[in-house]
Amino acid sequence: MTAAQHCDEPIRGHMVLVPTPPKGGFTARDLPRLMEVVDARFELLDGEVVMMAPSTHWHNEVIDILKFALRRIAPSDIVIATEQGVDLGPTVPEPDLLAVNRAVVSADSLSFPPKDVHLVIEVMSPGTKTKDRVLRPAQYSEAGITCFWRVENESGAIVVYTFELLPEGGYAPTGIFRSRLKVDRPFPIDIELPEVTW
Template structure:
């Protein structure tokens, strides 16, 4: 079978219930009930349920590498969480990794208010470039989250772009890191960026 023949075959899938938003849209308070009926990963954007693109193996490996490296060095006041929401009201983006104030975390946590989120990290995938480069930084900066990292794949190597919130709003790029990340904020971080292998 040729590549052209494969492209013309119908795409198979399964039905996913897409809840109808109430007047004013869904908010973070609705997440527990939405998780019971939406059989896929999703986020809230302006009160609507938005399905999340599948992630690549490289993306998932990098999340694990960064999560465990940050957990080893995080101060006692911080928890390193993955794929939890940031509660912006009718919008609840779900960063790949967050550093959150420990006292805000419970076993039932699904999302966190932005004032307890000190770092958000987005690992780029081919299908999330615009979201990770444009939408997410704008959302996180507007919410007042001080530190943002965007992680990019360059020939299977981890490259970390770091940003800090400006007093007047928006993020300013601070550094580009290859092989090692060393920063002072949101807490002293000095971690190696190993090769991504499997």
């Protein structure tokens, strides 16, 4: 199939209920009810339900690699969570990975207050470049989350860009890591970044 043939094909889809927000918009408190009616992955942005782009196989593999590597070395009072929200009120972004205080984690956790989140990690997909490079750092730094990592695909290899919160706000870059990631914050981390294979 050529690119021209692909562009001429109609885009097919199915109906997904996107609830109309109440006055003032939805918040993290509404997530359990929203999960019952929205049949797809979503986040809240300024009180509105926003559908999430499908993830690639590479994206999912990297999440697994980082999740298991970080779980092995995280302090006992930190939980490495995946695809849980950060409660910013009417905005609830859902980073790919989070390092969260164990005290606020329960079996039915859907989101966490930013004061209990030490690290957020976004694994970039083709459809999330602007969100992961611009929107997410602004949201997370404004919320006071100490560490932010953005993970990118460099010819199939994992590249981790690390950032730390500045006292005056905003993030400062602290490193670019290939093959091995070694940082002191949010806790001492020294992990290999293996080739992504399946």
